Amino acid sequence: MRLISHFSPLALGLLLLTACGSSEPTMEVSSPDGAIKFTLDNSADGLFYSVTDGGTDIVAPSRLGFILTDSVSLDRFDILKSKTFSHDETWETTWGESRYVRDHYNALLLEMKQAEGDLLVNLEVRVFDDGFGYRYIFPEQACDSLVIMDELTEFTLPAEAMTWAMSAENAYLEGYFENKPIAELDTVRTPLTVELPGKYLAIHEAALTDFPKMDLALVDSAALKSRLVPWSNGVAAYVATPFATPWRTMIIGDRPGDLVTSYLMLNLNEPCAIEDPSFCKPMKYIGVWWEMHLFKTFWYAGDAHGANTANVKRYIDFAAENGIPAVLVEGWNKGWEGHWPANDHFSFTDPYDDYDIDELSRYAAEKGVQLIMHHETAAWTSNYEAQLDTAYQYMKDHGMSNVKTGYVNQLMDGKEDHSSQYGVRHYRKVIENAARYGVNIDNHEPVMPTGLQRTYPNLMTQEGVRGQEHSAWDEDGGNPPVHTVLMPFTRGLAGPMDFTFGTFNYDNPNSPHARVQTTLAKELALYVVIYSPLQMASDLPENYAKHPDAFQFIRDVPVDWDMTVVPDAVIGDYVAIARKDRNSSDWYLGVITDEEPRALDIPLSFLDPEATYTAQIYADAPEADWVTNPTAYVITETTVSAADSLPVNLAAGGGTAVRFIKK
Numbered sequence: 001m002r003l004i005s006h007f008s009p010l011a012l013g014l015l016l017l018t019a020c021g022s023s024e025p026t027m028e029v030s031s032p033d034g035a036i037k038f039t040l041d042n043s044a045d046g047l048f049y050s051v052t053d054g055g056t057d058i059v060a061p062s063r064l065g066f067i068l069t070d071s072v073s074l075d076r077f078d079i080l081k082s083k084t085f086s087h088d089e090t091w092e093t094t095w096g097e098s099r100y101v102r103d104h105y106n107a108l109l110l111e112m113k114q115a116e117g118d119l120l121v122n123l124e125v126r127v128f129d130d131g132f133g134y135r136y137i138f139p140e141q142a143c144d145s146l147v148i149m150d151e152l153t154e155f156t157l158p159a160e161a162m163t164w165a166m167s168a169e170n171a172y173l174e175g176y177f178e179n180k181p182i183a184e185l186d187t188v189r190t191p192l193t194v195e196l197p198g199k200y201l202a203i204h205e206a207a208l209t210d211f212p213k214m215d216l217a218l219v220d221s222a223a224l225k226s227r228l229v230p231w232s233n234g235v236a237a238y239v240a241t242p243f244a245t246p247w248r249t250m251i252i253g254d255r256p257g258d259l260v261t262s263y264l265m266l267n268l269n270e271p272c273a274i275e276d277p278s279f280c281k282p283m284k285y286i287g288v289w290w291e292m293h294l295f296k297t298f299w300y301a302g303d304a305h306g307a308n309t310a311n312v313k314r315y316i317d318f319a320a321e322n323g324i325p326a327v328l329v330e331g332w333n334k335g336w337e338g339h340w341p342a343n344d345h346f347s348f349t350d351p352y353d354d355y356d357i358d359e360l361s362r363y364a365a366e367k368g369v370q371l372i373m374h375h376e377t378a379a380w381t382s383n384y385e386a387q388l389d390t391a392y393q394y395m396k397d398h399g400m401s402n403v404k405t406g407y408v409n410q411l412m413d414g415k416e417d418h419s420s421q422y423g424v425r426h427y428r429k430v431i432e433n434a435a436r437y438g439v440n441i442d443n444h445e446p447v448m449p450t451g452l453q454r455t456y457p458n459l460m461t462q463e464g465v466r467g468q469e470h471s472a473w474d475e476d477g478g479n480p481p482v483h484t485v486l487m488p489f490t491r492g493l494a495g496p497m498d499f500t501f502g503t504f505n506y507d508n509p510n511s512p513h514a515r516v517q518t519t520l521a522k523e524l525a526l527y528v529v530i531y532s533p534l535q536m537a538s539d540l541p542e543n544y545a546k547h548p549d550a551f552q553f554i555r556d557v558p559v560d561w562d563m564t565v566v567p568d569a570v571i572g573d574y575v576a577i578a579r580k581d582r583n584s585s586d587w588y589l590g591v592i593t594d595e596e597p598r599a600l601d602i603p604l605s606f607l608d609p610e611a612t613y614t615a616q617i618y619a620d621a622p623e624a625d626w627v628t629n630p631t632a633y634v635i636t637e638t639t640v641s642a643a644d645s646l647p648v649n650l651a652a653g654g655g656t657a658v659r660f661i662k663k
Ligand code: NOJ
Pocket: 289, 330, 376, 406, 408, 444, 445, 463, 469
């Protein structure tokens, strides 16, 4: 596998820069359609930006800059040159929610010098029809390294902004998104979703490759300031020039669905760096996994060890019989006894005695099924980095091209935050190493995703979400019905989620206080609503065997899409998402609700207007209810066309899943 050498955006930016002579520098740039206007204002007080959309204020004047070590401020600038340029290109995704993505923007590049010093810093702004991104660039200069202590970037929003925000406290990004007025925020993670009268915004970042994650802290009633997640010594970032920070981004839309169908974050990442990404294949998988979260079996050796050869063969058989390409096996390697997060020496080449990896590799290959490797590092990253070659070679020697990595521990190496520059560098190293071995990654306990899958499509999916496992055992009883309704508009904006739904059985005697809080039909609809190129059918084979007619939808539903539309949604109430299969002319629709039952009419105008379709509808039965009757569903078939609307009746906590087959 040869990786294409890294293309430098810094070089391109500077090549395009031309001197403006003595004329006033350009300080404004608008979207190609002219609606979004990004304006800069430089004075002795500092450099500020503001944004309007169709004349409506979106961002009031907000500061830009940094504080460096020894309290040196980098927030007052002399502008040396400015340049505007435009770009319009359509590129094809390796996999994703849309096959083609248009990258169309107007850009402004400001070349600046620290007003009271010699440091050079540029600001690059790109304004698209669906939002904007900007980043700081430290060009090559006499000073070849910088220590950043704080980023001063602000987002000052209209005071009436309502938000959906997750607190920055959770190390694994597994908190709930709460609906709050901006003035009530504390320090929150991005994506931060915002509703203004008639507008929807999402603040996040793109291309986080060698910098800390940007959280947002409320510093004034409606002003949010960047808070870079620091190293344990208090430093935010060590930077070697030339260097570009991640993009600070905002999607701006008129409808909730505009946030979901924006590809601005991907556009602000570098093109694919893997020369032949054909091994990056979307697929469904099952796993020796949910039974451990139900405490039926365990990761560690003993009578109830889940990853024993016979049990894994049972899963391989089920996968082969149902056309599911892969089986994940957790707890295969020695070291899970006791309080395993304390285990700083997990080996990734040492299987338990009752797990015959050679026989299982042979058996899986014979059945046309792949095994998915599991590397739970317990966030002992030095131990993992020391094994990156041997562990990945071992995986390849056993015919595996996919690994689920995990980082369960409050800190990495007992010291550093997952979202710090240390963490970001570690994840990046693992992704690049995996690419060299032709291995795809499903990363649990990650830093919040920022679109790196465009550059490294072997970074298939990530957790960083309060996923289905919480509904197996969480003290709070499990994710409430509203949780998945919010996901497409919050965490989902950061990229694919390994949420792991697909529960068909709602009775867990080992954790009776907790439950998956959905109907079975909603579990099916989630395969369309929540996007991931690796999609798990997480329940046990014996539970699927009880509902073969409903399981048919999981067999059929694709994991790679030609295009995505959002026919209807109210954030926090319900959402309908339709996607066209990348490999056939079928469309799929998922509609889900929170705890309220709802009757909706979903316009089918996304279908080909020239065609008719057979709609296979998996719906809540009239008596369904997530609390009292989750497994009551009905499967019906009807003929529809683009001119129709589909009446959809959702139970409390329910959903509807539809496959449209072109006639
Ligand atoms: C947490 C992960 O999210 C979960 O999927 C996994 O089973 C456990 N860690 C053990 O690695």
